[in-house]
Amino acid sequence: MSTDAILTNAPGTGATRAPAPKPVSFRIVPTAFLIVYSLLLALGLGLGSTYWILKGDPPFGSLSLGPWKAWPALGSTSADPYMRAILARRGDVPLAIGEGLGFTATTDSEGRALDSACTYRVGADTPAARLWTLSVYEQDGRLVRTELGRNSFTSAEILRDAQDRFTIALSRSLQDGNWLQLPPTGRFSIVLRLYDTPGAAGTGLTESTFPVIERVECGS
Amino acid sequence: MRGFGRFVIATLCGLVLAAGVHIVSILATPYLAEDDAFAKVQPTLTAEKAQIVSAPGAASTWMPRPDPSVAVAACAFDLRNGPIRVSARTGPNLLSFSFHKKSGGVFFAVTDRAAVRGELEIVTMTARQLDEARAAEDENEPSRDVRIVAPEQQGFVIVRVAAPTPSQRPQAEEAAKAVSCITEHAE
Numbered sequence: 001m002s003t004d005a006i007l008t009n010a011p012g013t014g015a016t017r018a019p020a021p022k023p024v025s026f027r028i029v030p031t032a033f034l035i036v037y038s039l040l041l042a043l044g045l046g047l048g049s050t051y052w053i054l055k056g057d058p059p060f061g062s063l064s065l066g067p068w069k070a071w072p073a074l075g076s077t078s079a080d081p082y083m084r085a086i087l088a089r090r091g092d093v094p095l096a097i098g099e100g101l102g103f104t105a106t107t108d109s110e111g112r113a114l115d116s117a118c119t120y121r122v123g124a125d126t127p128a129a130r131l132w133t134l135s136v137y138e139q140d141g142r143l144v145r146t147e148l149g150r151n152s153f154t155s156a157e158i159l160r161d162a163q164d165r166f167t168i169a170l171s172r173s174l175q176d177g178n179w180l181q182l183p184p185t186g187r188f189s190i191v192l193r194l195y196d197t198p199g200a201a202g203t204g205l206t207e208s209t210f211p212v213i214e215r216v217e218c219g220s
Numbered sequence: 221m222r223g224f225g226r227f228v229i230a231t232l233c234g235l236v237l238a239a240g241v242h243i244v245s246i247l248a249t250p251y252l253a254e255d256d257a258f259a260k261v262q263p264t265l266t267a268e269k270a271q272i273v274s275a276p277g278a279a280s281t282w283m284p285r286p287d288p289s290v291a292v293a294a295c296a297f298d299l300r301n302g303p304i305r306v307s308a309r310t311g312p313n314l315l316s317f318s319f320h321k322k323s324g325g326v327f328f329a330v331t332d333r334a335a336v337r338g339e340l341e342i343v344t345m346t347a348r349q350l351d352e353a354r355a356a357e358d359e360n361e362p363s364r365d366v367r368i369v370a371p372e373q374q375g376f377v378i379v380r381v382a383a384p385t386p387s388q389r390p391q392a393e394e395a396a397k398a399v400s401c402i403t404e405h406a407e
Binding site: 034094 | 227234237247250255257285288318324325333385
Protein backbone atom coordinates (compact mmCIF):
# COMPACT_ATOMS: atom_id res chain seq x y z
CA MET A 1 0.00 0.00 0.00
CA SER A 2 2.73 2.48 0.94
CA THR A 3 4.87 1.63 -2.11
CA ASP A 4 1.85 2.22 -4.24
CA ALA A 5 1.54 5.70 -2.85
CA ILE A 6 5.17 6.49 -3.49
CA LEU A 7 5.10 5.33 -7.13
CA THR A 8 2.01 7.22 -8.17
CA ASN A 9 2.71 10.37 -6.26
CA ALA A 10 6.36 10.70 -7.28
CA PRO A 11 6.35 14.46 -7.97
CA GLY A 12 4.69 15.65 -4.83
CA THR A 13 7.26 14.38 -2.39
CA GLY A 14 7.23 16.43 0.75
CA ALA A 15 3.51 16.80 1.08
CA THR A 16 2.67 13.11 0.73
CA ARG A 17 5.58 11.68 2.63
CA ALA A 18 4.90 13.43 5.83
CA PRO A 19 1.49 11.84 6.52
CA ALA A 20 2.62 8.45 5.12
CA PRO A 21 3.85 6.93 8.43
CA LYS A 22 0.53 7.61 9.99
CA PRO A 23 -1.62 5.19 7.92
CA VAL A 24 1.18 2.59 8.06
CA SER A 25 1.33 2.67 11.81
CA PHE A 26 -2.45 2.75 11.80
CA ARG A 27 -2.53 -0.47 9.80
CA ILE A 28 0.16 -2.52 11.53
CA VAL A 29 -1.70 -2.62 14.78
CA PRO A 30 -5.04 -3.68 13.36
CA THR A 31 -3.44 -6.30 11.11
CA ALA A 32 -1.80 -7.95 14.08
CA PHE A 33 -5.00 -7.50 15.98
CA LEU A 34 -7.04 -8.99 13.16
CA ILE A 35 -4.74 -12.04 12.94
CA VAL A 36 -5.02 -12.62 16.66
CA TYR A 37 -8.75 -12.06 16.42
CA SER A 38 -9.22 -14.64 13.66
CA LEU A 39 -7.00 -17.19 15.41
CA LEU A 40 -8.90 -16.77 18.66
CA LEU A 41 -12.15 -17.01 16.75
CA ALA A 42 -10.92 -20.22 15.10
CA LEU A 43 -9.83 -21.78 18.39
CA GLY A 44 -12.87 -20.68 20.30
CA LEU A 45 -15.41 -21.72 17.71
CA GLY A 46 -13.56 -24.87 16.67
CA LEU A 47 -12.95 -26.27 20.14
CA GLY A 48 -16.24 -24.95 21.44
CA SER A 49 -18.21 -26.71 18.74
CA THR A 50 -16.22 -29.91 19.32
CA TYR A 51 -16.94 -29.78 23.03
CA TRP A 52 -20.60 -29.10 22.38
CA ILE A 53 -20.89 -31.98 19.89
CA LEU A 54 -19.05 -34.41 22.17
CA LYS A 55 -21.41 -33.68 25.04
CA GLY A 56 -24.43 -34.77 23.07
CA ASP A 57 -25.51 -37.61 20.85
CA PRO A 58 -23.94 -38.38 17.48
CA PRO A 59 -25.30 -35.80 15.04
CA PHE A 60 -25.64 -38.14 12.05
CA GLY A 61 -26.86 -41.64 11.35
CA SER A 62 -29.65 -41.82 13.89
CA LEU A 63 -32.69 -43.99 13.41
CA SER A 64 -35.85 -42.68 15.02
CA LEU A 65 -38.91 -44.86 15.40
CA GLY A 66 -41.46 -42.95 17.39
CA PRO A 67 -39.82 -42.09 20.71
CA TRP A 68 -37.09 -44.70 20.21
CA LYS A 69 -33.78 -43.59 18.86
CA ALA A 70 -30.75 -45.65 17.88
CA TRP A 71 -27.49 -45.25 16.03
CA PRO A 72 -27.07 -48.51 14.12
CA ALA A 73 -23.68 -47.53 12.70
CA LEU A 74 -22.28 -46.98 16.20
CA GLY A 75 -21.41 -50.65 16.51
CA SER A 76 -20.09 -51.17 13.01
CA THR A 77 -16.94 -50.44 11.08
CA SER A 78 -18.74 -47.60 9.31
CA ALA A 79 -19.05 -45.47 12.45
CA ASP A 80 -18.33 -41.87 11.48
CA PRO A 81 -15.66 -39.73 13.20
CA TYR A 82 -18.28 -38.04 15.39
CA MET A 83 -19.48 -41.40 16.68
CA ARG A 84 -15.94 -42.55 17.41
CA ALA A 85 -15.09 -39.31 19.18
CA ILE A 86 -18.26 -39.46 21.28
CA LEU A 87 -17.65 -43.10 22.20
CA ALA A 88 -14.11 -42.26 23.27
CA ARG A 89 -15.27 -39.36 25.38
CA ARG A 90 -18.01 -41.35 27.04
CA GLY A 91 -15.77 -44.35 27.53
CA ASP A 92 -18.61 -46.39 26.14
CA VAL A 93 -18.68 -49.79 24.51
CA PRO A 94 -21.54 -49.93 22.02
CA LEU A 95 -23.44 -53.05 21.09
CA ALA A 96 -21.93 -54.31 17.85
CA ILE A 97 -24.18 -54.84 14.85
CA GLY A 98 -23.84 -58.61 15.18
CA GLU A 99 -24.81 -58.52 18.85
CA GLY A 100 -27.87 -56.35 18.78
CA LEU A 101 -29.10 -52.80 18.88
CA GLY A 102 -30.02 -50.48 21.72
CA PHE A 103 -32.85 -47.97 21.43
CA THR A 104 -33.13 -45.03 23.81
CA ALA A 105 -36.26 -43.10 24.60
CA THR A 106 -36.21 -39.79 26.45
CA THR A 107 -39.73 -38.78 25.49
CA ASP A 108 -43.09 -40.49 25.46
CA SER A 109 -44.85 -41.36 22.21
CA GLU A 110 -46.28 -37.86 22.01
CA GLY A 111 -42.90 -36.22 22.34
CA ARG A 112 -43.14 -35.01 25.94
CA ALA A 113 -40.02 -35.52 28.05
CA LEU A 114 -40.12 -38.49 30.41
CA ASP A 115 -40.69 -37.22 33.93
CA SER A 116 -40.60 -39.41 36.99
CA ALA A 117 -43.51 -37.53 38.48
CA CYS A 118 -45.75 -39.18 35.89
CA THR A 119 -47.04 -42.68 35.35
CA TYR A 120 -46.32 -44.40 32.06
CA ARG A 121 -47.47 -47.52 30.35
CA VAL A 122 -45.07 -49.19 27.91
CA GLY A 123 -46.22 -51.92 25.56
CA ALA A 124 -47.29 -54.02 23.86
CA ASP A 125 -44.84 -55.49 21.39
CA THR A 126 -41.20 -55.43 20.38
CA PRO A 127 -39.40 -56.30 17.15
CA ALA A 128 -38.21 -59.87 16.80
CA ALA A 129 -35.12 -60.60 18.85
CA ARG A 130 -33.67 -63.55 20.68
CA LEU A 131 -33.75 -61.57 23.89
CA TRP A 132 -34.73 -58.06 24.70
CA THR A 133 -34.20 -56.03 27.84
CA LEU A 134 -35.86 -52.81 28.87
CA SER A 135 -34.04 -50.76 31.50
CA VAL A 136 -34.67 -47.42 33.13
CA TYR A 137 -31.84 -44.94 33.67
CA GLU A 138 -31.43 -41.70 35.52
CA GLN A 139 -30.29 -38.62 33.68
CA ASP A 140 -26.61 -39.21 34.38
CA GLY A 141 -26.71 -42.63 32.74
CA ARG A 142 -26.81 -44.72 35.91
CA LEU A 143 -29.43 -47.34 36.53
CA VAL A 144 -32.37 -46.19 38.55
CA ARG A 145 -31.91 -47.27 42.15
CA THR A 146 -35.03 -47.83 44.18
CA GLU A 147 -35.91 -49.74 47.32
CA LEU A 148 -37.31 -52.51 45.21
CA GLY A 149 -34.04 -53.06 43.38
CA ARG A 150 -35.63 -53.75 40.04
CA ASN A 151 -34.66 -51.50 37.19
CA SER A 152 -35.15 -53.65 34.14
CA PHE A 153 -37.23 -56.37 32.54
CA THR A 154 -36.16 -58.99 30.05
CA SER A 155 -38.28 -60.77 27.51
CA ALA A 156 -37.87 -63.97 29.51
CA GLU A 157 -39.28 -62.72 32.78
CA ILE A 158 -42.07 -60.44 31.66
CA LEU A 159 -45.70 -61.30 32.20
CA ARG A 160 -47.77 -61.44 29.04
CA ASP A 161 -51.46 -61.63 28.32
CA ALA A 162 -53.22 -64.27 26.25
CA GLN A 163 -52.33 -62.48 23.02
CA ASP A 164 -48.64 -62.58 23.95
CA ARG A 165 -48.61 -58.85 24.52
CA PHE A 166 -47.15 -57.12 27.54
CA THR A 167 -47.55 -53.89 29.43
CA ILE A 168 -44.93 -52.41 31.72
CA ALA A 169 -46.07 -49.80 34.20
CA LEU A 170 -43.53 -47.12 35.09
CA SER A 171 -44.45 -45.13 38.14
CA ARG A 172 -43.29 -44.20 41.59
CA SER A 173 -46.17 -45.92 43.33
CA LEU A 174 -47.01 -49.58 43.30
CA GLN A 175 -48.76 -50.97 40.22
CA ASP A 176 -49.88 -54.48 39.48
CA GLY A 177 -48.34 -56.56 36.70
CA ASN A 178 -44.97 -55.59 35.31
CA TRP A 179 -43.93 -52.60 37.34
CA LEU A 180 -40.70 -50.61 37.30
CA GLN A 181 -40.34 -48.04 40.01
CA LEU A 182 -39.20 -44.60 38.90
CA PRO A 183 -36.70 -42.42 40.74
CA PRO A 184 -38.14 -39.88 43.22
CA THR A 185 -37.53 -36.87 40.99
CA GLY A 186 -36.19 -35.77 37.66
CA ARG A 187 -36.04 -36.93 34.12
CA PHE A 188 -35.24 -40.47 33.16
CA SER A 189 -34.64 -42.48 30.02
CA ILE A 190 -35.65 -45.92 28.87
CA VAL A 191 -33.34 -48.17 26.88
CA LEU A 192 -34.70 -51.08 24.90
CA ARG A 193 -31.97 -53.48 23.83
CA LEU A 194 -32.66 -56.06 21.18
CA TYR A 195 -30.08 -58.82 21.37
CA ASP A 196 -29.33 -60.94 18.35
CA THR A 197 -32.00 -59.34 16.24
CA PRO A 198 -32.32 -59.56 12.48
CA GLY A 199 -32.91 -55.80 12.45
CA ALA A 200 -29.60 -54.92 14.07
CA ALA A 201 -28.39 -53.01 11.04
CA GLY A 202 -31.43 -50.78 11.40
CA THR A 203 -33.23 -52.15 8.37
CA GLY A 204 -36.62 -53.79 8.36
CA LEU A 205 -37.73 -52.16 11.59
CA THR A 206 -40.99 -50.26 11.67
CA GLU A 207 -42.44 -48.06 14.33
CA SER A 208 -45.53 -50.22 14.71
CA THR A 209 -43.50 -53.11 16.11
CA PHE A 210 -42.01 -50.96 18.87
CA PRO A 211 -43.61 -50.47 22.25
CA VAL A 212 -45.66 -47.35 22.70
CA ILE A 213 -44.81 -45.15 25.70
CA GLU A 214 -48.10 -43.79 26.91
CA ARG A 215 -48.34 -41.15 29.63
CA VAL A 216 -51.20 -42.12 31.87
CA GLU A 217 -51.23 -39.31 34.38
CA CYS A 218 -49.03 -36.77 36.03
CA GLY A 219 -48.96 -35.19 39.41
CA SER A 220 -48.14 -35.54 43.06
CA MET B 221 -15.28 1.12 5.20
CA ARG B 222 -11.94 -0.51 4.45
CA GLY B 223 -11.39 -1.38 8.08
CA PHE B 224 -14.76 -3.04 8.10
CA GLY B 225 -13.89 -5.06 4.96
CA ARG B 226 -10.69 -6.28 6.58
CA PHE B 227 -12.65 -7.19 9.68
CA VAL B 228 -15.06 -9.26 7.57
CA ILE B 229 -12.17 -11.02 5.86
CA ALA B 230 -10.56 -11.74 9.22
CA THR B 231 -13.86 -13.14 10.50
CA LEU B 232 -14.22 -15.36 7.43
CA CYS B 233 -10.65 -16.60 7.87
CA GLY B 234 -11.47 -17.29 11.50
CA LEU B 235 -14.54 -19.30 10.52
CA VAL B 236 -12.67 -21.36 7.95
CA LEU B 237 -9.91 -22.04 10.46
CA ALA B 238 -12.52 -22.89 13.09
CA ALA B 239 -13.93 -25.55 10.76
CA GLY B 240 -10.41 -26.95 10.44
CA VAL B 241 -9.86 -26.91 14.20
CA HIS B 242 -13.21 -28.63 14.69
CA ILE B 243 -12.42 -31.41 12.20
CA VAL B 244 -8.92 -31.98 13.56
CA SER B 245 -10.10 -32.06 17.17
CA ILE B 246 -12.94 -34.49 16.38
CA LEU B 247 -10.58 -36.80 14.51
CA ALA B 248 -7.98 -36.58 17.28
CA THR B 249 -10.36 -37.25 20.16
CA PRO B 250 -10.30 -41.07 19.93
CA TYR B 251 -6.50 -40.99 20.06
CA LEU B 252 -6.20 -38.39 22.80
CA ALA B 253 -9.02 -39.50 25.10
CA GLU B 254 -7.47 -40.75 28.33
CA ASP B 255 -10.67 -42.03 29.80
CA ASP B 256 -11.89 -44.22 26.96
CA ALA B 257 -12.87 -47.85 27.13
CA PHE B 258 -9.43 -49.12 26.16
CA ALA B 259 -7.80 -47.23 29.02
CA LYS B 260 -10.27 -48.86 31.38
CA VAL B 261 -9.69 -52.40 30.14
CA GLN B 262 -5.94 -52.03 29.76
CA PRO B 263 -5.19 -53.79 33.08
CA THR B 264 -6.57 -56.97 31.50
CA LEU B 265 -3.77 -57.04 28.90
CA THR B 266 -1.81 -59.75 30.67
CA ALA B 267 -4.75 -61.77 31.96
CA GLU B 268 -5.52 -65.04 30.25
CA LYS B 269 -9.16 -64.91 31.20
CA ALA B 270 -11.66 -62.20 30.46
CA GLN B 271 -12.17 -59.88 33.41
CA ILE B 272 -15.59 -58.76 34.51
CA VAL B 273 -16.35 -55.18 33.52
CA SER B 274 -19.99 -55.12 34.48
CA ALA B 275 -21.44 -57.91 36.55
CA PRO B 276 -25.15 -58.60 36.07
CA GLY B 277 -27.06 -56.10 38.11
CA ALA B 278 -24.47 -53.53 37.07
CA ALA B 279 -24.01 -52.28 40.61
CA SER B 280 -20.51 -50.96 40.05
CA THR B 281 -19.19 -50.43 36.59
CA TRP B 282 -17.59 -47.68 34.58
CA MET B 283 -19.80 -48.45 31.60
CA PRO B 284 -22.37 -45.77 30.91
CA ARG B 285 -25.90 -47.14 30.80
CA PRO B 286 -25.04 -50.72 31.67
CA ASP B 287 -27.56 -53.46 31.03
CA PRO B 288 -28.32 -55.14 34.36
CA SER B 289 -29.33 -58.37 32.63
CA VAL B 290 -26.01 -58.91 30.91
CA ALA B 291 -22.62 -59.86 32.26
CA VAL B 292 -19.88 -57.99 30.44
CA ALA B 293 -16.27 -59.06 30.54
CA ALA B 294 -13.29 -57.74 28.63
CA CYS B 295 -9.81 -58.66 27.67
CA ALA B 296 -7.43 -56.26 26.05
CA PHE B 297 -4.97 -57.51 23.50
CA ASP B 298 -1.76 -56.38 21.93
CA LEU B 299 -1.06 -58.25 18.73
CA ARG B 300 2.61 -57.33 18.77
CA ASN B 301 3.05 -60.29 21.10
CA GLY B 302 1.28 -62.65 18.73
CA PRO B 303 -2.26 -63.54 17.65
CA ILE B 304 -4.97 -63.80 20.26
CA ARG B 305 -7.21 -66.82 20.59
CA VAL B 306 -10.50 -66.04 22.27
CA SER B 307 -12.57 -69.05 23.18
CA ALA B 308 -15.67 -69.77 25.17
CA ARG B 309 -17.94 -72.68 25.88
CA THR B 310 -21.44 -71.71 25.03
CA GLY B 311 -24.42 -72.36 27.20
CA PRO B 312 -28.14 -71.98 26.80
CA ASN B 313 -27.93 -68.19 27.06
CA LEU B 314 -26.80 -65.66 24.57
CA LEU B 315 -23.07 -65.15 24.48
CA SER B 316 -21.34 -62.75 22.14
CA PHE B 317 -17.91 -61.42 21.38
CA SER B 318 -17.24 -58.02 19.93
CA PHE B 319 -13.80 -56.90 18.88
CA HIS B 320 -12.95 -53.25 19.33
CA LYS B 321 -10.04 -51.19 18.10
CA LYS B 322 -7.98 -49.25 20.59
CA SER B 323 -9.09 -46.00 18.99
CA GLY B 324 -12.72 -47.03 19.31
CA GLY B 325 -14.99 -48.74 16.86
CA VAL B 326 -16.05 -52.32 16.42
CA PHE B 327 -14.31 -54.38 13.79
CA PHE B 328 -15.96 -57.73 14.31
CA ALA B 329 -18.71 -59.31 16.33
CA VAL B 330 -20.08 -62.80 16.62
CA THR B 331 -22.69 -64.53 18.77
CA ASP B 332 -22.90 -68.09 19.99
CA ARG B 333 -24.98 -68.94 16.94
CA ALA B 334 -21.65 -69.34 15.19
CA ALA B 335 -20.43 -71.83 17.77
CA VAL B 336 -19.26 -75.23 16.64
CA ARG B 337 -20.07 -78.10 19.01
CA GLY B 338 -20.63 -75.77 21.91
CA GLU B 339 -17.34 -73.98 21.40
CA LEU B 340 -16.92 -70.47 20.07
CA GLU B 341 -13.37 -69.72 19.11
CA ILE B 342 -11.94 -66.78 17.20
CA VAL B 343 -8.32 -65.99 16.42
CA THR B 344 -7.47 -62.33 15.91
CA MET B 345 -4.29 -61.43 14.13
CA THR B 346 -2.66 -58.76 12.04
CA ALA B 347 -2.56 -59.10 8.26
CA ARG B 348 1.09 -60.06 8.50
CA GLN B 349 0.47 -62.74 11.10
CA LEU B 350 -2.27 -64.12 8.87
CA ASP B 351 0.20 -64.41 5.98
CA GLU B 352 2.68 -66.16 8.24
CA ALA B 353 0.05 -68.52 9.56
CA ARG B 354 -1.02 -69.40 6.05
CA ALA B 355 2.54 -69.96 4.95
CA ALA B 356 3.24 -72.23 7.89
CA GLU B 357 0.10 -74.24 7.32
CA ASP B 358 0.03 -77.82 6.13
CA GLU B 359 -1.85 -77.83 2.83
CA ASN B 360 -3.39 -81.22 3.45
CA GLU B 361 -4.67 -80.26 6.83
CA PRO B 362 -5.83 -76.67 6.72
CA SER B 363 -6.52 -74.93 9.98
CA ARG B 364 -10.10 -74.77 11.12
CA ASP B 365 -9.56 -71.58 13.06
CA VAL B 366 -11.81 -68.66 12.37
CA ARG B 367 -9.30 -65.90 11.71
CA ILE B 368 -10.09 -62.23 11.94
CA VAL B 369 -7.68 -59.57 10.75
CA ALA B 370 -7.49 -56.67 13.17
CA PRO B 371 -7.05 -53.20 11.68
CA GLU B 372 -4.99 -52.07 14.66
CA GLN B 373 -2.45 -53.86 16.81
CA GLN B 374 -4.12 -52.98 20.06
CA GLY B 375 -7.70 -53.39 21.03
CA PHE B 376 -10.02 -55.29 23.27
CA VAL B 377 -12.61 -58.02 23.18
CA ILE B 378 -15.91 -57.52 24.96
CA VAL B 379 -17.75 -60.66 26.03
CA ARG B 380 -21.44 -60.38 26.79
CA VAL B 381 -23.40 -63.16 28.42
CA ALA B 382 -27.09 -62.62 28.95
CA ALA B 383 -28.94 -63.57 32.10
CA PRO B 384 -32.61 -63.57 31.07
CA THR B 385 -33.74 -64.03 34.67
CA PRO B 386 -32.13 -62.78 37.88
CA SER B 387 -31.53 -66.34 39.04
CA GLN B 388 -29.24 -66.91 36.07
CA ARG B 389 -27.03 -63.95 36.88
CA PRO B 390 -24.31 -65.82 38.81
CA GLN B 391 -24.19 -68.39 36.04
CA ALA B 392 -23.81 -65.66 33.39
CA GLU B 393 -21.04 -64.03 35.36
CA GLU B 394 -19.20 -67.35 35.64
CA ALA B 395 -19.61 -67.94 31.91
CA ALA B 396 -18.23 -64.50 31.12
CA LYS B 397 -15.26 -65.00 33.44
CA ALA B 398 -14.51 -68.39 31.93
CA VAL B 399 -13.78 -66.96 28.49
CA SER B 400 -10.10 -67.29 27.75
CA CYS B 401 -7.99 -64.89 25.70
CA ILE B 402 -4.64 -66.48 25.10
CA THR B 403 -1.75 -65.00 23.18
CA GLU B 404 -0.32 -67.51 20.77
CA HIS B 405 3.39 -67.03 20.67
CA ALA B 406 5.02 -67.73 17.37
CA GLU B 407 7.13 -70.88 17.39
